[in-house]
Amino acid sequence: MEAAFKKTAPITGLTFAALYLLGGYTLSKGAPEFAAESNEILTYFTDQSASIAVGALLIFVAAPFWFIFVGTIYAAIKVAEGGVGRLAVTAVASAATAAAVSIVGALCASIGAIRGGDGSLDAGAAMVYFDASTALLYTGTAVSAAAFLLAVAIASIRYDVVLPKPLGYASLVLAVVFLIPPLSMWALALGVVFMGIASVKLYGDKAGDL
Numbered sequence: 001m002e003a004a005f006k007k008t009a010p011i012t013g014l015t016f017a018a019l020y021l022l023g024g025y026t027l028s029k030g031a032p033e034f035a036a037e038s039n040e041i042l043t044y045f046t047d048q049s050a051s052i053a054v055g056a057l058l059i060f061v062a063a064p065f066w067f068i069f070v071g072t073i074y075a076a077i078k079v080a081e082g083g084v085g086r087l088a089v090t091a092v093a094s095a096a097t098a099a100a101v102s103i104v105g106a107l108c109a110s111i112g113a114i115r116g117g118d119g120s121l122d123a124g125a126a127m128v129y130f131d132a133s134t135a136l137l138y139t140g141t142a143v144s145a146a147a148f149l150l151a152v153a154i155a156s157i158r159y160d161v162v163l164p165k166p167l168g169y170a171s172l173v174l175a176v177v178f179l180i181p182p183l184s185m186w187a188l189a190l191g192v193v194f195m196g197i198a199s200v201k202l203y204g205d206k207a208g209d210l
Helices: 002-028 038-047 049-081 086-117 123-159 165-177 181-204
Strands: none
Touching: 002 049, 002 086, 002 181, 038 049, 038 086, 038 123, 049 086, 049 123, 049 181, 086 123, 123 165, 123 181, 165 181
């Protein structure tokens, strides 16, 4: 059982990527712009309450797969680094922070959807839930994820682990884009795709056996 888990652990990244991308798409479907009027946001939470709840649930379910996958990344980088393992520690700490912020953001959206679905949400509260969830999901998550992606990029370029080297260089640029709020939403989606690719590479490298 333990041997089978070690062998398949890297592929949890692919599972995470699929669940997170689907969850993010489902949660944000029909969402207004960030600076939308409060009544438009209230309509979103009321009319899309079921989709928002499903999207948030998918993000919650993705989280355990993410943590297992990050453990695999940590092990792969730590072995490649040897010694102190600064990149490995940076990767796992920033990945855990990004996950926590993302979960709270999805939770804010799901609470707004629950309140909107039962008719107990007013326009002012809807704006608070929406602004909080948007800021956390697409800005707060991106800031933490930038540090994670930077550590992964350096490890990939230096040691040829986690990502193929060409994507390692691309990740350096993407980490910077993560810090630009208008672009961070799309950059995050691309970053998740990169993690799906990393999952396949780590599985091929038998990183779960480390």
